[in-house]
Amino acid sequence: GQQxxxxxxxxxxxxxxxxxxxxxxxxxxxxxxxxxxxxxxxPVFLIQLVKSGEVKKQKRLTFQFGEAKKNxxxxxxxxxxxxxxxxxxxxINTGGFKTIFGAGTRLFVKA
Amino acid sequence: DTGxxxxxRHKITKRGQNVTFRCDPISEHNRLYWYRQTLGQGPExxxxxxxxxxxxxxxxxxxxxxxxxxxxSFSTLEIQRTEQGDSAMYLCASSPGLAGGSSYxxxxxxxxxxxxxx
Numbered sequence: 628g629q630q631x632x633x634x635x636x637x638x639x640x641x642x643x644x645x646x647x648x649x650x651x652x653x654x655x656x657x658x659x660x661x662x663x664x665x666x667x668x669x670p671v672f673l674i675q676l677v678k679s680g681e682v683k684k685q686k687r688l689t690f691q692f693g694e695a696k697k698n699x700x701x702x703x704x705x706x707x708x709x710x711x712x713x714x715x716x717x718x719i720n721t722g723g724f725k726t727i728f729g730a731g732t733r734l735f736v737k738a
Numbered sequence: 739d740t741g742x743x744x745x746x747r748h749k750i751t752k753r754g755q756n757v758t759f760r761c762d763p764i765s766e767h768n769r770l771y772w773y774r775q776t777l778g779q780g781p782e783x784x785x786x787x788x789x790x791x792x793x794x795x796x797x798x799x800x801x802x803x804x805x806x807x808x809x810x811s812f813s814t815l816e817i818q819r820t821e822q823g824d825s826a827m828y829l830c831a832s833s834p835g836l837a838g839g840s841s842y843x844x845x846x847x848x849x850x851x852x853x854x855x856x
Contacts, residue, residue: 672845
């Protein structure tokens with residue numbers, strides 16, 4: 628079955644350092660979404676990427692969708708303590724509705 | 739509060755008992771999803787509704803799990819003959835669908851129901 632793999636599992640950074648999480652799908656995706664989940668909270672939608680090679684920015688966050696629509700990345704510039712949480716990618720196959728989440732990357736930011 | 743709501747927030751039950759959870763999506767959203775999440779893992783897709791139609795169901799779901807959305811509004815998830823392995827957070831999410839324009843697929847999650855099977 629379809630799998631979405633995400634690395635790294637954990638990342639510890641000093642405040643101000645950059646952070647990147649990577650996501651790879653075993654199949655070509657229709658689109659990919661990114662969510663953030665704070666400890667004890669529920670996932671919150673960040674963004675959706677649809678086009679091959681698409682790059683979107685939200686302030687310090689940069690999201691990329693690979694040319695083959697099988698991989699994606701989230702990069703945070705100059706992390707802040709408010710960035711703490713787990714970042715999940717979620718892939719949706721063409722013609723389907725099933726959303727497959729990666730295992731997430733948990734970000735720790737030390738002040 | 740116009741977000742997604744779930745009830746109950748916590749449920750403790752004994753192995754073998756049946757449990758039912760309720761999800762109330764955002765009122766104008768016609769898409770509804772159920773997920774299961776265990777510690778350290780991402781949400782695991784269980785099923786998807788578009789209005790009242792259940793369009794996709796995970797093969798991981800055994801016959802003990804069933805979900806309904808009878809009027810295309812709230813949804814229920816029932817687990818029969820619960821097992822200790824069913825202990826998890828059960829999350830519901832809704833999205834606008836095509837009426838939501840560019841946000842059609844954005845999923846809004848509820849707070850979840852934490853199930854503990856003793």
